[in-house]
Amino acid sequence: MWSNQVVDFAPSAVAADYTDRMRAFLDEKILPAEAVYDAWRAERRGTPQEWDHPPVVEELKAEARERKLWNLFLPDISGLSNLEYAAVAEVSGWSPVIAPEVINCQAPDTGNMETLHLFGNAEQKEQWLEPLLAGEIRSAFAMTEPDVASSDATNIQTRIRRDGDDYVIDGRKWWISGAADARCQIFIVMGKTTADDDDSVPAHRHQSMILVPRDTPGLEITRHLPTFGYQDQHGHSELSLTGVRVPATNLLGEEGSGFAIAQARLGPGRIHHCMRLIGMAERALSLMVARAQERVAFGKPLAEQGVVRDQIALCRMEIEQARLLTLKTAWLIDNHGAKGAATEIAAIKVVVPRMACTVIDRAMQVHGGAAMSDDTPLAYFYAWARALRFADGPDEVHIRTVARQEFKR
Structure with a gap:
C-alpha cells in the first residue's frame, strides 16, 4: 500500500518545536518533581490516603498549560498528526508516572477522550468529554473480566439489558486502570446487549459500550490490584456491577457497535x-x-x-x-x-x-x-x-x- 509513496520521518518544524519544548519541560520541571511526588506518596502508602492526588501534579498541569503542552494527543484539537505527536509521547515516557498526566495525555483517558470525541453525542461530550479535556476529571475503560479470556472480546460476560428507558448492567471487571483515583468520575463499560445463543447476530455485534458514572448505585470497587507489588497512584481495580441502572441515552453509538x-x-x-x-x-x-x-x-x-x-x-x-x-x-x-x-x-x-x-x-x-x-x-x-x-x-x-x-x- 505504501511502497509507492515517499515516507519521511523527519519532524516537521511544528513537531520539532513541540518536542523541544516538551524536552525542556521534562528536564526543568518534571524530572526534578519525581522526588517530591515519590516522597508525598511514600508518606501515605498503606493508608486510606494512598490514592489521594499529589499537589505537585496540579502545579505541573498549570505549567504545561502555560507552555501550551496540553491535549497534544488528539489531532482535531492539537493539529498534530500521529507521527508528529509520537516524538512528544516518547519524551513523556522518560517520566511515565508524571509526564503524560501533566500534559493531559495519559492512558486510559486519551483513549476514552478519543472514543467520546468520535462516538459520543452532543450531551455526552458536554457532560464528560469537556471536563476530561480540561483535566478536571479522569476516566476508566472497563472491558477486561476475571472469569473469561478477555483477549477474545466475544467471551465477555457482562450483561447490558434494556429495561424501558434504561439499561441495567450486571457483571465483574478487573484491571480497570485509574479507578482508585477519586477523580475517575466516568467508566466506559463494555458488555453484551445480545444473548449468547442469538445466532441471528454476528459474534462481533453482541457487544456494546455504555457510560456509567462513578456514583451510580450498584457499581462497587471491590479491590485494588498491585502490579508486581506496585500500587499505581490511580489504581488498577476490580469492579462489581450489580443491577446498575443508567439512562438509555448513556449508550455509546448503537447496540452492537462495542467491538x-x-x-x-x-x-x-x-x-x-x-x-x-x-x-x-x-x-x-x-x-x-x-x-x-x-x-x-x-x-x-x-x-x-x-x-x-x-x-x-x-x-x-x-x-x-x-x-x-x-x-x-x-x-x-x-x-x-x-x-x-x-x-x-x-x-x-x-x-x-x-x-x-x-x-x-x-x-x-x-x-x-x-x-x-x-x-x-x-x-x-x-x-x-x-x-x-x-x-x-x-x-x-x-x-x-x-x-x-x-x-x-
Missing part, C-alpha cells in the same frame, strides 16, 4: 503506549551508560568490560529498530487510517514492550542490587513494561493478527 468502537480507540493509543515505552527504554539506557562509566569491577570501569559494551550496543540497535517501526505505523495511520495499518499496529504492540523489557533488564543487570530498589526507576519501569505485554491484548493475540495478515497477502 468496532474498541478497535477504533486502540490504533492511535498503541502508538502512544509504544512511544512512551521507547522513552522509558531510552532513559534506562542512559542510566545504564552512566552506571557503566562510574562503577569499577575487576580493576576497570564496567564501560571497559566487553560484555557490558555489547549490551549497550544491542540496546541502541534494538531501540532504533522499534522506533522506526512505530514511526512507520504512525505514518500509516495518518495516511491510511487504523485499518490500513492493522498489521503494523499489532506488530509494534509485540515488538516494543519486548524491546523495553530487554533493555530495562540489561540496565538492571549493570546496576546490580540497586536496580531492585526504589533508588532508581528501573524496577518500576520493568514492571510497567512487562504489564504492557498484556494491556490492550496479550502478545499472542497480536502475533496471530500479523500471521493472519500474511496469509491474506
Whole structure:
C-alpha cells in the first residue's frame, strides 16, 4: 500500500518545536518533581490516603498549560498528526508516572477522550468529554473480566439489558486502570446487549459500550490490584456491577457497535503506549551508560568490560529498530487510517514492550542490587513494561493478527 509513496520521518518544524519544548519541560520541571511526588506518596502508602492526588501534579498541569503542552494527543484539537505527536509521547515516557498526566495525555483517558470525541453525542461530550479535556476529571475503560479470556472480546460476560428507558448492567471487571483515583468520575463499560445463543447476530455485534458514572448505585470497587507489588497512584481495580441502572441515552453509538468502537480507540493509543515505552527504554539506557562509566569491577570501569559494551550496543540497535517501526505505523495511520495499518499496529504492540523489557533488564543487570530498589526507576519501569505485554491484548493475540495478515497477502 505504501511502497509507492515517499515516507519521511523527519519532524516537521511544528513537531520539532513541540518536542523541544516538551524536552525542556521534562528536564526543568518534571524530572526534578519525581522526588517530591515519590516522597508525598511514600508518606501515605498503606493508608486510606494512598490514592489521594499529589499537589505537585496540579502545579505541573498549570505549567504545561502555560507552555501550551496540553491535549497534544488528539489531532482535531492539537493539529498534530500521529507521527508528529509520537516524538512528544516518547519524551513523556522518560517520566511515565508524571509526564503524560501533566500534559493531559495519559492512558486510559486519551483513549476514552478519543472514543467520546468520535462516538459520543452532543450531551455526552458536554457532560464528560469537556471536563476530561480540561483535566478536571479522569476516566476508566472497563472491558477486561476475571472469569473469561478477555483477549477474545466475544467471551465477555457482562450483561447490558434494556429495561424501558434504561439499561441495567450486571457483571465483574478487573484491571480497570485509574479507578482508585477519586477523580475517575466516568467508566466506559463494555458488555453484551445480545444473548449468547442469538445466532441471528454476528459474534462481533453482541457487544456494546455504555457510560456509567462513578456514583451510580450498584457499581462497587471491590479491590485494588498491585502490579508486581506496585500500587499505581490511580489504581488498577476490580469492579462489581450489580443491577446498575443508567439512562438509555448513556449508550455509546448503537447496540452492537462495542467491538468496532474498541478497535477504533486502540490504533492511535498503541502508538502512544509504544512511544512512551521507547522513552522509558531510552532513559534506562542512559542510566545504564552512566552506571557503566562510574562503577569499577575487576580493576576497570564496567564501560571497559566487553560484555557490558555489547549490551549497550544491542540496546541502541534494538531501540532504533522499534522506533522506526512505530514511526512507520504512525505514518500509516495518518495516511491510511487504523485499518490500513492493522498489521503494523499489532506488530509494534509485540515488538516494543519486548524491546523495553530487554533493555530495562540489561540496565538492571549493570546496576546490580540497586536496580531492585526504589533508588532508581528501573524496577518500576520493568514492571510497567512487562504489564504492557498484556494491556490492550496479550502478545499472542497480536502475533496471530500479523500471521493472519500474511496469509491474506
